[in-house]
Amino acid sequence: MDAPREFDPATLDGLDRGIVGIDGLWCPSCAAAVGRAMTAVPGVTRAQVSFAGGSAALAWEDGTDLGAVARKVSAMGYRLTAPETGGGMEGRIAAEMRRVAIRLAVAVVFGMWTMMLSILLYLNPDNIAAGATGRALALAAGATALPVVVWAGAPILLAGWRTARVGVPGMDSLVALGVTGAVAASFWSLSAGHSEVWFDTSVMLVTLLTLARLVEMATLRQSSRAIAALRAALPETARRIGADGTAREVLASSIRKGEVIRVAAGERVPLDGNLVTGDSSFDTSIMTGESAPREIIQGSAVEAGFVNLSRMIEIDVTAAVGARRIDLMGVDIATALHDRPEIHRLADRLARVIVPLAITLAVLTLVIGLVMDLSAEAAGLRALSVLIIACPCAVAIAAPVSHLAATGAAAASGIHFRTQAASESLGSVRRVLFDKTGTLTEGRPVLRDVHLRAGIERGRALALVAAAEHEVVHPVAQALREAGGGGLVATGSERFENGVSATVDGSDVLVGSRGFLVRNGIELPEEQHDTAGQTAVHMAVDGSWTAQFLLGDAVRPDATGTLSSLRETGIVLGMASGDAAVPCAHVGALVGLQAGEIWSDCTPEDKAALVEAGPGPTAFVGDGVNDTLAIVRADVGIAATDASAATIALADVVIARGGVAAVGKAIAISRKARRVLRQNLVFSVAYNVLALGLAAFGTVPPLAAAGAMAASSLMVIANAGRLRAGAVKSETSEGEDEHSGAATSPGQRADAFTDESSTKKADA
Template identity: 70%
Template structure:
């Protein structure tokens, strides 16, 4: 089933903002995206433009009064179409469909290319001098016939992309390969038309095959962009329940609910839209945006945001922000914008390709003119120029980054560490700062029973069993912690839930469980005791008399302190970014050896993202919740543990599926080796191109040798990348 064609871009939809992420229909490759970026960046009023092939979209910001229709016209002039942005699942479907098409093209390249190579080898070996006779001519024609589908169909996207990028002055890898392919085909056709027997169809096939292979490997790493945006959206409910004039609440699509509508949210449900609480107070789990383990008490008249979980009672909310204007939607826009950035190594490859196109053309023309001036014939002069074009095609550069990434992925996967983007394999090894969320990353992310205080004569196991029974089936972190701590379980005969406590009849006793205020309101005295800001306290009374106090708090992961010590020993700066309060952050920080200056508490998702982005050193950030999603995308490398939220896992560059945070140090080590291999590949490719071009200009490298050298350089890159994968 194919998705509907995205709607054309309408400037009126972004009239009140100065930035947006818009779709671009028809992109074939990253080189196309780079060309479109360059084409629209220079338009009047455009402050910044970055086009992403992965998400088929452009992140734009503009000055007031900028003519956005000019952007649409410039994109259309290049053969593409500016559209309304696509959703995450549509992005993934588009990339998956393109991967299938590319895989088919690669199969055609390999299948027919083998016949082209076989016929060409017979001509090169020339047994019994067959190449100059009728058999040789038949073999040449057969090689051309096998190469035709490869070049005309499998290579068509490369040639088209090469033309489009060159036309706007931003030639890339496709332009170079296109020149080499056209040159090899043209020289072969000319040779056959003039009665010659030398053909270079195999060179054209090899160029198309190598670039198609590199493109397929790269596309495999790009599918996560669509999954990322879709996962963030899936963290919120798709429906809401507006309250009608008759007082009844009926379920509708959340996207149809307008600002000012009154909606009802039951206990245990997630809030679908931002709004003002009308019937408070109630307690809410706000971890999706704040990361706080403890629930928040929100009173009438205070703001409630989409994603919060209502824990205590049925409430009604007046919607203030529709879908698209919610805080989490604004976070999604920031995430989509951040996903457009390309790794520094990829930008270096793009710059190398842009420099090579004019250099290759200039040297080819000089070689042609020099050969003619030296008295060589047109055929010999043309072959020298063709050799220059073939040598200049940096296929080794095109596959250097994808192959090094693939090797690192395979090595890390064997240790249950998943590198999910080229950015991770290239940049994790270069980070100088590693920041951690507290709740759920350095800690377990949920309260556990830390201490029990009992009145004389009451057994601990009995007290826990009664408390767990009172909280039976309550959807609340504290209730869950008490049930898990109870050695055996009882069932309540009756129970009633209040805003700050519960009353139940259990095993013949009247059980009250709740806060100190809950007990005061009922005239039950609670013993004086020192309260700790970082602890959640629940009191229990039996038959109207105080009986027990339960102290609960988030537990530090057992391997956290050792891991942070190892990272610091490697010269890395370490810190905590948390939405939790200062006291629990300070307690955890002290236990893992961090100074007060290395801990930032009370951070909103936007605060985390800003602190991550403002660092002078490349930064990795590890988090587990949706509230960490923006910081993960803003960091040079985002890391998530395997038990993180689905949205966080989808957005992260690195996912630690096994080994906990100690695996972060191992991931950094693998990335450093992958980075070294990639640098080696790029340096080798540059040296090969410079030496090869010098020899080709003077006629020392015929087209056949140029094609063989090009293949050899690509094989060297593959072998060097495989060396990383084979290291233990």
């Protein structure tokens, strides 16, 4: 892989935020230290560094010297670089994942033997622990644990030491304390001639944290693919118009602000700019999510990603590659991805309490024991028991095992929790915002009704309109073709603004908007039908009005019932759409939303602002590229069924099947997971506090402490297992209902929200 390019502050001129690469990071504590150093530079308001991504999300005030940031980082032994995106970033993360995966494999292979040998010592059949056999087993357990601790656990131990040294110990420090304490105690016990060892504790902690780091990097790799997908949606080349008026195809990245480019009909616009030729219609779905075309007049702005539908156009470029609106969306998305999940912050805060408490209590136990005239060995054993009890096995695995159980329960229903934070946070949301098109609706126009002139057969009208629209690149035209079939062939077809003219089966056919037919001298009947939320297309044959076709986006069948069930649980609902007010109001009324719960004409930035402005925690459910910014800004981002690749890659929760109803089921599963997690954490902390007190007074010997620690971990795992067991039972019940033909409405699904209404007070 080529070395990353040196960072050039000039590339961020005129901006107030951006992503920069950092070369040389080799542990999470390094990233934390670099982040603190960056925020110390005057003018830098935010610096969030990702070790796995090798990058930092920066925000700064106007006039800030970004060169000073680069010099500050360089003084620490690292180097700012141009950010890696797409394949470069994904390649770096993939390489790091391979290294972590190898460490995990070593931890599992060698740790398995350590655990087996330790179990034999705990069970102690025929009192083998007291003899030479027990000592041999203890030595063997230590030998198999060494590769796990020394090699697989080296990054964790180093990170724990560095974060503790600078005064901000995190989960790495907590785990490092448990690992070093267990290993040191085991070697001390072996040197004293005993067979009591605690190598299994160190192995378990290293394996669990290494697994968690691998999962975190896998999530980040998906996110890097999403950012690359935003750019992949745009053409890499553009036609630059030279001084002589000729167009030449060049790389889009070589075009600067003020130059003029040409875009043919059917092509995607590569750069932001103003339309300098005649009007044209555009597919703006990449930004609005709406498949209906939008008319843009000369002098108005067009954006990279729009599809030109009507005619050859010329654009005066106003934003080069890197400064386009879609590029800034990518920066905002990457910035949001650098935020640490709340579950990580909670673990770090817990670690900052437990680490100094455990060390202080162990030292006090040793000192008090010596003051009380206990022997050095007896006082040391008490202090050792305190350290073993403090090993955070139950605390460290409480969240991961709850997440794994919730993930398994959700996967059975086609729901994928892609992050640990999501499986816990979704159950706490108090507001859910939905995109409209493709989320609450099917996402594409379909023929809903046909009104005909007397004497015209429906089949004949559909065949004529399908033939006339045969060559039109347009979602509405595609819907008409699908409805009409391919029985007739058009000749002499000609496209106009808002319509098309063709000769079909010997007849002159005009298809288009009401205004298009009026301009061509066609007399149309007065509107007699409600067209709210629908697109009306008219057709005239041989100079006479013949038919009106009404197309609309159908509401998903489970949307109304699901939203009703969500509202009953106390969740605040809303819909944010890039579509116009009338169709939004129409769909909102169908799914039971009030006028104050509907936001129309929303840009991607508007949706993100709505997510952050209202009462939280908030979940956002969407399916398109235009939803990605809101997805990452929300406390929990949910990708609806059939979502775009970019949305799926960025979402915390992905609905693979089940439609809108699966959103309700995901919330119910998460609420159960939150209850289990709270139970596990309360039990784990209570166990540690009680056991630490007993160990300090010498009532818990080291071997019993190790056994109690193992028992607490097993209880945490067993409690989390109830989630998966409940899911299996639920799926079985559903299967029996379906087999027997029992029908339930979306709002009455037994597993959607049944007992969750009663948890409202508990979660509040």
